[in-house]
Amino acid sequence: MSFEITPLSSAGIDKIGVVTSRFNEPVTSKLQEGALGKLKELGINDDKVISVTVPGAVEIPLAAKALLEQGCDGVVTIGAVIRGDTAHFDYVCNSVERGCTELQLQYMKPVAFGVITTENAEQAYARAGGDKGNKGAEAAEVAIEMIQLIKKLK
Secondary structure (H helix, E strand, O other): OOOOOOOOOOOOOOOEEEEEEOOOHHHHHHHHHHHHHHHHHOOOOHHHEEEEEEOOHHHHHHHHHHHHHOOOOEEEEEEEEEOOOOOHHHHHHHHHHHHHHHHHHHHOOOEEEEEEEEOOHHHHHHOEEEOOEEHHHHHHHHHHHHHHHHHHHO
16 A cells, blocks of 8 residues: 655645744745745645744744644744754754654644754755755655645545
C-alpha cells in the first residue's frame, strides 16, 4: 500500500501557519519569503495562511502550538541559529528542535522544521536562497506533503 502524495496541492488544507523568528532577520526574512512563495506556488491562498513572528528561535514552538490550537492543519517554522562563541547555540538548537518535534507528536500534525542551524552567516545565506536553495521553501513543501499524508492515513 502506497500513500505517495503527488502532485502537491492545496486540496484539503483549511489553514496553515508560518512562524518566523525575527532574530537574524536578514536571513529569516529570506526564508519566510521562500516559504510563503512556495505555499502560493502550491495553490495555498493568502486567506489560508496565518503568518506570525516571534523574537527568537526558542519562542517558535510556543507560537506553533498556538497556531495548531487555532485549527491549523500544520505549521512551517522559520528561524536561523548561527553559532557564536558560547554553548548558547547548542541550547537554542536543541530547545527549538525538541519543542517542534514534541508538538508534531502531540497534535498529530506536521510542524515542518525550517530552522537552519549554521556555523556562520555565509552558510546561513547559502540556505536562505543562495547556492544551497531556500530551506524555508523546502519546509513549506514538507508541511503540505505531510498534511496530505496524515489526512490520507486517518
